[in-house]
Amino acid sequence: MDARQTGRRPRLAVWKFASCDGCQLTLLDCEDELLSIAAEMEIAYFLEASSAPGPGPYDLSLVEGSITTPEDAERIRHVRRVSRRLVTIGACATAGGIQALRDFADVREFTSVVYARPEYIATLERSTPISANVPVDFELRGCPIDKRQLLEVITAFLADRRPVVPGHSVCVECKARGNVCVLVAHGTPCLGPVTQAGCGALCPAYNRGCYGCFGPAETTNSGALNAKLRALGMSDPDLVRVYRTFNATEEPFRRASEEAEGDA
Amino acid sequence: MGIKRDISHTVWSVRGNAVMDVVTRSLEPLIAALRAAGYTVVGPTVKDRAIRLTEISSAAELPDGTGDVQEPGNYRLTERDDGMVFGYAASPDSAKRFTQPPRQTLIRSRGQVIEEVEPEAPRIALLGLRACDLAAIAVQDRVFLGGRHPDPAYRRRREALFLIAVNCAVPGGTCFCVSMGTGPKATAGFDLALTELAAPHRFLIETGSERGARIVAAIPHQAATGDDVAAADEVSRTAAGRMGRTVDTEGVQEWLPAAHDHPRWDDVASRCLACTNCTMACPTCFCSTVEDVTDLSGDVAERSERWDSCFTLDFSEVGGSPVRGSQRGRYRQWLTHKFATWYDQFGTSGCVGCGRCITWCPTGIDVTEELSAIRYGTEGPSCIR
Numbered sequence: 295m296d297a298r299q300t301g302r303r304p305r306l307a308v309w310k311f312a313s314c315d316g317c318q319l320t321l322l323d324c325e326d327e328l329l330s331i332a333a334e335m336e337i338a339y340f341l342e343a344s345s346a347p348g349p350g351p352y353d354l355s356l357v358e359g360s361i362t363t364p365e366d367a368e369r370i371r372h373v374r375r376v377s378r379r380l381v382t383i384g385a386c387a388t389a390g391g392i393q394a395l396r397d398f399a400d401v402r403e404f405t406s407v408v409y410a411r412p413e414y415i416a417t418l419e420r421s422t423p424i425s426a427n428v429p430v431d432f433e434l435r436g437c438p439i440d441k442r443q444l445l446e447v448i449t450a451f452l453a454d455r456r457p458v459v460p461g462h463s464v465c466v467e468c469k470a471r472g473n474v475c476v477l478v479a480h481g482t483p484c485l486g487p488v489t490q491a492g493c494g495a496l497c498p499a500y501n502r503g504c505y506g507c508f509g510p511a512e513t514t515n516s517g518a519l520n521a522k523l524r525a526l527g528m529s530d531p532d533l534v535r536v537y538r539t540f541n542a543t544e545e546p547f548r549r550a551s552e553e554a555e556g557d558a
Numbered sequence: 559m560g561i562k563r564d565i566s567h568t569v570w571s572v573r574g575n576a577v578m579d580v581v582t583r584s585l586e587p588l589i590a591a592l593r594a595a596g597y598t599v600v601g602p603t604v605k606d607r608a609i610r611l612t613e614i615s616s617a618a619e620l621p622d623g624t625g626d627v628q629e630p631g632n633y634r635l636t637e638r639d640d641g642m643v644f645g646y647a648a649s650p651d652s653a654k655r656f657t658q659p660p661r662q663t664l665i666r667s668r669g670q671v672i673e674e675v676e677p678e679a680p681r682i683a684l685l686g687l688r689a690c691d692l693a694a695i696a697v698q699d700r701v702f703l704g705g706r707h708p709d710p711a712y713r714r715r716r717e718a719l720f721l722i723a724v725n726c727a728v729p730g731g732t733c734f735c736v737s738m739g740t741g742p743k744a745t746a747g748f749d750l751a752l753t754e755l756a757a758p759h760r761f762l763i764e765t766g767s768e769r770g771a772r773i774v775a776a777i778p779h780q781a782a783t784g785d786d787v788a789a790a791d792e793v794s795r796t797a798a799g800r801m802g803r804t805v806d807t808e809g810v811q812e813w814l815p816a817a818h819d820h821p822r823w824d825d826v827a828s829r830c831l832a833c834t835n836c837t838m839a840c841p842t843c844f845c846s847t848v849e850d851v852t853d854l855s856g857d858v859a860e861r862s863e864r865w866d867s868c869f870t871l872d873f874s875e876v877g878g879s880p881v882r883g884s885q886r887g888r889y890r891q892w893l894t895h896k897f898a899t900w901y902d903q904f905g906t907s908g909c910v911g912c913g914r915c916i917t918w919c920p921t922g923i924d925v926t927e928e929l930s931a932i933r934y935g936t937e938g939p940s941c942i943r
């Protein structure tokens with residue numbers, strides 16, 4: 295990789311758009327590995343960790359958050375211009391996040407209800423993923439992202455190789471981990487069969503159903519899953535709600551919720 | 559059509575016919591003897607509302623008073639009051655996790671130096687395997703040890719396993735080992751095989767190997783009487799009459815591959831989630847993929863092997879796109895390989911009739927029903943039960 299070949303440490307930047315900071319925190323949570331990252335990369339811009347931002351350009355930009363304001367729509371173009379590689383991290387950045395629920399409603403109505411002076415609020419009609427605004431080199435899913443996967447993406451960037459981030463379902467990790475299937479053995483609704491792996495099947499490991507925080511898997515058949523979830527007693531409004539969370543506007547989840555809504 | 563069971567490359571499969579069957583009252587001494595012989599005992603126990611195979615240290619941890627109900631896409635525990643310990647059907651766990659771990663490191667390199675990674679082969683006594691589980695191990699033996707490239711890591715793990723079968727008394731609603739010729743009575747491939755008998759509560763023990771005989775010699779036992787043996791035969795005979803399912807595999811090697819364009823594949827694809835649960839739960843499905851990773855410094859690189867499934871897109875990716883992109887194509891590949899082309903490859907069926915893929919399929923897709931629909935047709939589409 296070029297920066298390494300020139301003996302210069304690649305420069306890392308971490309950016310925040312409309313988000314909760316949880317994914318950036320995942321980077322700070324890499325306590326044991328943080329020093330190794332700092333040894334391999336110059337952490338040039340990371341306001342969550344340091345208030346002394348270094349100027350661009352950057353070799354790797356990690357971008358958290360979605361685009362919800364006209365200013366941010368401009369700012370992300372700047373970030374793209376000063377970044378050699380741009381990786382989006384977390385459901386907000388890859389799918390618009392929970393704030394994309396506005397896409398299913400009228401955002402002006404929300405602002406008029408929530409804010410005393412709605413005319414001060416400049417916001418866009420929709421919350422869009424970064425990839426809808428600028429070209430993105432890699433998208434890392436999750437709400438929040440998984441620490442191991444973040445390290446893998448950074449490591450793969452440093453080695454100039456494809457990150458090992460499979461697109462298959464949570465069920466693959468669930469069985470490998472040795473969980474009992476909560477859907478089959480407990481009758482607990484679980485979105486694992488239509489959700490992309492990456493978390494290590496965290497929720498089923500604690501006898502909870504997956505609620506789809508990593509977004510749709512490489513292939514989904516939500517019609518078949520919905521039939522099972524209905525058989526377990528979920529109502530159509532329940533089904534609409536489970537697909538409309540952090541990844542509501544991802545096409546397969548949008549279709550799944552609309553299918554349930556249509557039947558309602 | 560049954561699984562051929564002699565495994566010439568395994569030293570312990572020779573049945574010690576001279577050894578008499580014995581009877582014992584309690585499994586506590588057996589577990590203690592195995593532990594004293596250096597084995598970790600892994601047996602059935604109730605955990606997370608299922609009967610799991612996990613490490614146990616006492617017979618008190620066995621699922622006394624617990625049974626199960628299994629049907630397509632559903633598994634529930636039940637209470638029993640017959641004092642039986644093994645009154646349940648196949649556990650969600652098979653021996654596969656122990657013969658073929660979900661993930662293992664193959665090679666590691668540090669700088670320019672390649673390090674040998676010593677495969678882990680813990681001494682484990684698996685207690686409570688069913689006849690179908692033993693048949694599945696025999697299928698895996700053929701896959702990993704047969705042919706020109708036997709897998710030394712598999713061999714080491716396999717040799718470190720002490721296998722204790724328990725003959726099925728109450729097959730589950732998704733079992734069809736009789737159709738596959740693999741059960742319900744364990745006839746070979748075990749170190750010890752137990753049959754649980756009632757009134758008085760006792761276990762008939764058959765010995766299948768020399769090391770099995772050494773363990774039996776170390777525990778209190780009596781010679782089995784003719785009545786004990788007859789009672790054990792009756793358990794297996796009754797169980798054989800209680801199969802939850804049947805399947806007609808006569809000529810399957812011809813008619814299944816020939817059904818390549820059957821409309822049923824579209825029907826099953828509409829119900830299949832491509833979630834991989836069937837293949838992960840199946841005790842014979844052996845497919846894996848390799849993953850190469852580096853560390854942050856770039857000095858250490860590692861290649862590991864992990865469970866994969868023919869239901870993922872990466873599995874058939876060639877030149878950037880999957881050869882089997884459709885759900886229809888992937889389900890067809892799985893069923894056809896398992897029941898038909900496995901014969902061409904390994905000389906047996908890939909299915910031992912344990913029913914796990916049926917129980918643990920979230921939408922309840924039933925291989926026996928799919929096979930029969932393909933062969934004989936069906937009235938109307940099937941649905942979730």
Ligand code: SF4
Binds near residue numbers: 485495503833920
């Ligand atoms: S618990 Fe959920 S994620 Fe795990 S195997 Fe079952 S359906 Fe899949």
Ligand code: SF4
Binds near residue numbers: 437464494496497503
């Ligand atoms: S199991 Fe599902 S909801 Fe839970 S962390 Fe994983 S992807 Fe998110």
Ligand code: SF4
Binds near residue numbers: 836839896910911913
């Ligand atoms: S195909 Fe199904 S029934 Fe046959 S061995 Fe595999 S899991 Fe058991």
Ligand code: SF4
Binds near residue numbers: 830833869918920922
């Ligand atoms: S057959 Fe069932 S378990 Fe197998 S991939 Fe399809 S939905 Fe999943």
